[in-house]
Amino acid sequence: MTGTGGRSALPTLDQVAVLAGVSRATVSRVINESPRVSPEAREAVQTAVAQLRYVPNRMARSLVTRRTDTIALVLSESNTQIFSDPFFASIVRGISGSLADTDLNLVLLAARGKREQEKTGRYVLHGHVDGVILMSLHSDDLLPGILADAGVPLVLSGRPLDGRAVSYVDADNAGGARAATEHLLDRGRVRIATITGPLDMIAGIDRYAGYRSAMVAAGLDVEPELVVQGDFTEAGGFHAMSDLLDRRRDLDAVFVASDTMAVGALRALRAAGRRVPEDVAIVGFDDAAAASACDPPLTTVAQPLEDMTRLMTELLVRQIEGAADGIETEVCATRLVRRMSS
Amino acid sequence: MTGTGGRSALPTLDQVAVLAGVSRATVSRVINESPRVSPEAREAVQTAVAQLRYVPNRMARSLVTRRTDTIALVLSESNTQIFSDPFFASIVRGISGSLADTDLNLVLLAARGKREQEKTGRYVLHGHVDGVILMSLHSDDLLPGILADAGVPLVLSGRPLDGRAVSYVDADNAGGARAATEHLLDRGRVRIATITGPLDMIAGIDRYAGYRSAMVAAGLDVEPELVVQGDFTEAGGFHAMSDLLDRRRDLDAVFVASDTMAVGALRALRAAGRRVPEDVAIVGFDDAAAASACDPPLTTVAQPLEDMTRLMTELLVRQIEGAADGIETEVCATRLVRRMSS
DNA sequence: GGGGGTCGTGGAAACGTTTCCATACCGCTA
DNA sequence: TAGCGGTATGGAAACGTTTCCACGACCCCC
Numbered sequence: 001m002t003g004t005g006g007r008s009a010l011p012t013l014d015q016v017a018v019l020a021g022v023s024r025a026t027v028s029r030v031i032n033e034s035p036r037v038s039p040e041a042r043e044a045v046q047t048a049v050a051q052l053r054y055v056p057n058r059m060a061r062s063l064v065t066r067r068t069d070t071i072a073l074v075l076s077e078s079n080t081q082i083f084s085d086p087f088f089a090s091i092v093r094g095i096s097g098s099l100a101d102t103d104l105n106l107v108l109l110a111a112r113g114k115r116e117q118e119k120t121g122r123y124v125l126h127g128h129v130d131g132v133i134l135m136s137l138h139s140d141d142l143l144p145g146i147l148a149d150a151g152v153p154l155v156l157s158g159r160p161l162d163g164r165a166v167s168y169v170d171a172d173n174a175g176g177a178r179a180a181t182e183h184l185l186d187r188g189r190v191r192i193a194t195i196t197g198p199l200d201m202i203a204g205i206d207r208y209a210g211y212r213s214a215m216v217a218a219g220l221d222v223e224p225e226l227v228v229q230g231d232f233t234e235a236g237g238f239h240a241m242s243d244l245l246d247r248r249r250d251l252d253a254v255f256v257a258s259d260t261m262a263v264g265a266l267r268a269l270r271a272a273g274r275r276v277p278e279d280v281a282i283v284g285f286d287d288a289a290a291a292s293a294c295d296p297p298l299t300t301v302a303q304p305l306e307d308m309t310r311l312m313t314e315l316l317v318r319q320i321e322g323a324a325d326g327i328e329t330e331v332c333a334t335r336l337v338r339r340m341s342s
Numbered sequence: 343m344t345g346t347g348g349r350s351a352l353p354t355l356d357q358v359a360v361l362a363g364v365s366r367a368t369v370s371r372v373i374n375e376s377p378r379v380s381p382e383a384r385e386a387v388q389t390a391v392a393q394l395r396y397v398p399n400r401m402a403r404s405l406v407t408r409r410t411d412t413i414a415l416v417l418s419e420s421n422t423q424i425f426s427d428p429f430f431a432s433i434v435r436g437i438s439g440s441l442a443d444t445d446l447n448l449v450l451l452a453a454r455g456k457r458e459q460e461k462t463g464r465y466v467l468h469g470h471v472d473g474v475i476l477m478s479l480h481s482d483d484l485l486p487g488i489l490a491d492a493g494v495p496l497v498l499s500g501r502p503l504d505g506r507a508v509s510y511v512d513a514d515n516a517g518g519a520r521a522a523t524e525h526l527l528d529r530g531r532v533r534i535a536t537i538t539g540p541l542d543m544i545a546g547i548d549r550y551a552g553y554r555s556a557m558v559a560a561g562l563d564v565e566p567e568l569v570v571q572g573d574f575t576e577a578g579g580f581h582a583m584s585d586l587l588d589r590r591r592d593l594d595a596v597f598v599a600s601d602t603m604a605v606g607a608l609r610a611l612r613a614a615g616r617r618v619p620e621d622v623a624i625v626g627f628d629d630a631a632a633a634s635a636c637d638p639p640l641t642t643v644a645q646p647l648e649d650m651t652r653l654m655t656e657l658l659v660r661q662i663e664g665a666a667d668g669i670e671t672e673v674c675a676t677r678l679v680r681r682m683s684s
Numbered sequence: 685g686g687g688g689g690t691c692g693t694g695g696a697a698a699c700g701t702t703t704c705c706a707t708a709c710c711g712c713t714a
Numbered sequence: 715t716a717g718c719g720g721t722a723t724g725g726a727a728a729c730g731t732t733t734c735c736a737c738g739a740c741c742c743c744c
Contacts, residue, residue, distance in 0.1 A: 025733080058468040
């Protein structure tokens with residue numbers, strides 16, 4: 001009857017206590033590394049724990065401590081396309097990195113569509129996690145509202161679209177885009193197009209605004225013909241660039257709001273027989289791995305991802321521990337990385 | 343003192359009971375939709391619940407029911423590259439789809455590196471989830487062992503590398519690869535190369551084996567020169583194809599073990615001035631979105647992803663409910679999708 | 685040699701549910 | 715009218731922890 005791998009009768013604190021010849025309270029103290037316990041008792045408990053293969057029941061613990069030691073990274077998107085974004089992978093890596101030597105766990109929750117957003121909201125409200133980092137990208141998202149109203153510790157990745165008062169960490173998207181565009185201007189380019197991100201995402205909006213402000217500051221018109229909206233995918237970048245080339249044969253530079261799109265744009269340029277950077281200079285955004293790998297290597301705007309993810313977890317932990325004094329927001333400076341494409 | 347969004351004093355069952363003028367037990371029955379409760383009592387409880395904005399505490403519930411109503415999809419990888427795989431996105435979408443109208447929640451756990459694998463193992467063993475679907479791709483993974491030994495309900499996505507006795511769902515990778523290769527043979531191709539996946543992943547191994555068996559059955563040698571190992575990325579496919587073209591100028595077809603790589607290979611072929619399919623025919627694997635979008639559209643091997651994800655959740659739920667009779671495995675047939683590239 | 689301090693320990697109350705069991709009440713039939 | 719099966723309800727015991735509190739042992743110093 002043994003060896004079936006059944007998890008029917010997990011050992012409890014009591015059993016450990018009996019085996020070690022001490023009380024439940026003492027076992028609990030050993031488990032939680034309280035200093036108030038004699039070496040002998042500690043020793044006895046530890047061997048008993050090992051012998052029984054005791055693992056604390058987190059539910060019971062959470063019930064009394066009111067903490068789960070888990071935080072959620074919620075991806076609120078209408079489709080699952082976000083997964084293919086290398087930017088997202090970096091965020092996940094960064095966050096789990098900064099959690100590595102805490103005893104906090106990270107879970108990912110994917111909420112696409114209204115139904116799943118509600119389900120995810122319920123999950124969080126039910127107390128499964130202590131706090132949430134929310135990547136909410138589009139304007140019609142229910143979750144920021146649900147979670148903020150419920151008073152769940154919450155940090156947004158990216159400035160909220162609706163100006164809601166909530167903690168967030170963001171890159172200086174507008175500043176980075178402005179710097180990228182100014183860089184192209186410095187290189188003597190004058191007919192500078194842009195491939196924007198989706199304009200219902202804050203990153204899309206802010207990067208476009210940065211481009212505009214640099215153009216206006218340089219006394220140049222932003223002609224509608226020079227602006228085409230992309231979707232942060234490589235195929236989207238390809239099509240957008242092809243469109244631009246059809247519209248304006250004379251453009252001499254393009255600021256692309258993400259590296260992924262820029263790679264597609266690069267392909268379109270090559271297909272059209274334009275040389276980069278001689279005929280058309282190009283600057284991307286994100287400093288993704290692809291940016292340095294492609295041909296020619298891409299000038300791009302780097303975000304301090306490591307800082308940003310660290311800040312997100314710090315802000316969140318402070319909220320969870322009740323040490324946060326109100327809303328905190330951080331906007332991180334970006335950095336232009338010059339390579340061969342401009 | 344209100345309106346601070348504090349979650350300090352959440353309402354409990356007792357408070358609902360008092361407000362509704364019934365006992366805790368009755369409230370619990372209403373919450374859990376037991377039929378044994380009078381319409382009046384039900385009504386009273388429901389208004390009380392609404393008025394207090396009562397949300398059950400899942401920890402307390404889990405403590406007694408010993409269920410969390412949560413399952414985990416664990417991504418055990420050495421890097422986070424897996425996120426960029428569209429195959430993975432489809433799996434996530436499929437699983438959360440089949441869970442949509444159950445009251446099961448899905449969490450994603452990313453475990454890259456030994457340290458995070460152990461942390462994830464602990465998380466599961468602590469009882470945070472009822473069961474696990476594990477995408478473990480490389481041979482040095484600790485998690486299948488940890489979880490299987492602990493008797494946690496477990497389903498693997500993909501046949502285990504070490505032949506361990508554990509439930510899994512997989513596509514017939516070898517069969518699909520064989521069919522793809524036979525298709526190329528049927529088209530009269532004879533110098534058929536292959537770009538394999540990583541050969542420490544089961545999908546890589548099995549697809550390569552399928553290619554070999556088709557070649558051998560056709561009485562053809564599998565020359566080492568015709569085989570190059572890829573890594574399931576587009577850049578990898580590009581390089582692998584370039585290598586192949588350097589080695590053997592006379593090859594007339596290539597079976598590529600994933601569509602993502604095939605897209606890269608297609609680029610390499612174009613760069614080398616080879617026409618597809620006239621000079622070189624190409625077949626991919628996965629039927630990813632990119633396969634139908636690229637130029638020319640890619641002949642590929644489709645996996646019944648929807649069936650597979652449904653089976654994974656079914657197998658897992660059966661295990662969780664104790665209705666599973668031992669190990670169950672499912673191998674799903676693949677289907678050749680003919681397009682223009684062959 | 686007694687009083688105050690520390691320190692290790694155990695008892696027991698909480699945490700918020702579910703669920704078993706007993707009870708009270710209802711309308712029947714015999 | 716007594717008895718009976720059925721149904722809605724409430725009381726209370728679990729579930730496995732943490733943590734407050736009290737208690738005794740010990741040491742040190744006056």
